[in-house]
Structures are given as C-alpha cells and as structure tokens.
Amino acid sequence: MFLLGKRHLKEVFLGIFLLFPLLLMGQGVKVILDTDIDSDVDDVGALAMLHTLADHGRIELLGVVVTSDDPYAPACTSALNTYFGRPGLPIGVEPGIALNHHSRYTREISEEYPSSLSDYEQAEDAVAVYRKLLVQSPDSSVVIISIGHLTNIARLLASPADEISPLQGKELVARKVKLWSCMGGHFPEGKEANFYRPDPASTVNSIANWPGKVVFAGWEIGQEIITGGLFLKQYLSEKSPVWRAYQLYNNFSGRQSWDQAAVLYAISPDYWNLESGGRVVVADDGSNVWEEGEDSGQAYLKVSHSPEELAKIIDALMVGVYSEGF
Numbered sequence: 001m002f003l004l005g006k007r008h009l010k011e012v013f014l015g016i017f018l019l020f021p022l023l024l025m026g027q028g029v030k031v032i033l034d035t036d037i038d039s040d041v042d043d044v045g046a047l048a049m050l051h052t053l054a055d056h057g058r059i060e061l062l063g064v065v066v067t068s069d070d071p072y073a074p075a076c077t078s079a080l081n082t083y084f085g086r087p088g089l090p091i092g093v094e095p096g097i098a099l100n101h102h103s104r105y106t107r108e109i110s111e112e113y114p115s116s117l118s119d120y121e122q123a124e125d126a127v128a129v130y131r132k133l134l135v136q137s138p139d140s141s142v143v144i145i146s147i148g149h150l151t152n153i154a155r156l157l158a159s160p161a162d163e164i165s166p167l168q169g170k171e172l173v174a175r176k177v178k179l180w181s182c183m184g185g186h187f188p189e190g191k192e193a194n195f196y197r198p199d200p201a202s203t204v205n206s207i208a209n210w211p212g213k214v215v216f217a218g219w220e221i222g223q224e225i226i227t228g229g230l231f232l233k234q235y236l237s238e239k240s241p242v243w244r245a246y247q248l249y250n251n252f253s254g255r256q257s258w259d260q261a262a263v264l265y266a267i268s269p270d271y272w273n274l275e276s277g278g279r280v281v282v283a284d285d286g287s288n289v290w291e292e293g294e295d296s297g298q299a300y301l302k303v304s305h306s307p308e309e310l311a312k313i314i315d316a317l318m319v320g321v322y323s324e325g326f
C-alpha cells in the first residue's frame, strides 16, 4: 500500500468512502477547539483534521484555546494555523500561570515554522477569546471540541458579564453552543488524564455547570484507533509541521487517536452509538463513573465501527484527503 502513488491513494480512499453513508451534520458548522497541545501528539492530528475540514467548507474553524502550561504550545498552534493558511486565527491561553516545557515537539515546531505568536504571553486570555467568538456567532451554532483538561472551559462558565457580553459565561454557552464534544473520562467508569490531571476541580465544575448537550469520547474509544504511522509518513509532505510533529513524537510508530475521535464525532455523529440516559459523576480525584438515570443531556460514545475503518478516515483527514462521505 505504501508503494502507491497519490493518484492511487485517492482510489484507495474512494473504496473506503463507499463503505460509509453520507453522514453530514450540516455544512460549515462553527468549531472552537480547546487543546492541551503539548505532551501527546494526537492534538496535532486533531488540529490538522480541522484544517482539512475547514479547507473543504465542512466546518468553520473559529479559534483555538490552548489549555497548556507548555511555553511553546501557543506558538506551535500558531505555526500549524499559519501553515494551513489561517495565521490570524484567534488563540487563547490561561494567563499568568507557571510555565513548564514538557513536549517532544512544541518548541521545534514553534522555532522551525513561521507563526504569528512569538511567545505564550502574547496570546490573549482564553476566556476573552471564547466570549468574543461566542458573541459573534448565531444562537445554537457553535460546537466546542475539547481535547485537553477543562481549566479554560470552567473559567468560561464562571466568567462574569463584561464589555464583550452582558451575559454571564454559563448563559452565553447556553445561548450559543449546540454541542460540546469532549475527549475525556473512561466509560462506564475509570480514571482518564484529561479529567484528573492537572486540574480535576475544573472537570467537576465544567460538567456540573454545563448548560447544554455534551458527548464524551472516552479513553476507551481512541485507545483502539491507531493513526499517524507509516501512512502519514508516506503521504504527507516532509515540509508539513504535522509530519514533523509525528516524527519528533515517535518517528511514525503509530499513536492512539483519543483527540481525533472527538473531532470525528463532532462532524459525523453516526460513526458511534451513544449511551445516554444518565450522567457522568466525577469524583474530586478526577475519576468518573456513569450513573444511569434520566436523560441529562450527557452521553458517551460506544463502538459501532471497527477501529481500523475509523483510523483510515482519520489518517485521510490528517493528510488532507477529504470526502463528503466522511
């Protein structure tokens, strides 16, 4: 397969497309990504998918909230956005926190590629970015995809009325957001990093105060979907920062797709079944359990397609191949 040319690549993918029905959730859905783009590389894959989807009009990428204490994470994000032709995309951070470099790729990406942010302090407050992007959007039009810990979502929900909007954060979310697709938790019960590290109180607060629909892509979903391996190495330009990030991370050994699952669900919900009728209960240590009961607006993903099939779609979107059948 890896000896095929790019023309043959498209034929391979056309074969995949026929396996799937049209699963359009509506063109041009407005997306805000909230990412801890630092310790793992699946955040890079998720952001690459969103740029591919935006390039084809499937989504409108409004901005990226960087929920990370890595000093190079915002500039790395900006470098990726710049590479994909969106240098002016708003980027928010949590201001004033202690920074700690712990990534295998953020520094390199931020130094080797042009970006419109030079350092962490140059980025706007994530709460202001969230509030501005929500205010500018029609009611019930925004999908928030979170693929990191929930510090900035908790800050948004707790934010007071200000010069951006007379609405308090929770009211603003209730009015503007139609879906929160959250990579987090382990279902039906367990302990997963986005929920417990480093800020489990934000998980408890975010989930308790979220006023709308939330769907969790638990650890067990992305764990089985391996992407970013030799396929990406072969079919992505070596000049791409996505290629470079995966090279630096594990030299194309393949990686789980926890974050990309939350992206794929947000645009094509029919790739999974939903378990609803109940709610997630998060303990103070960030561990979680699904408690069956009345519909709460919460649900979690359950497998309905093979991980290998989903991996092909995710890999395709990560290297820029798109079909409306996705």
Ligand SMILES: [Ca+2]
Binding pocket: 035, 036, 037, 040, 042, 043, 147, 148, 259
């Ligand atoms: Ca992540």
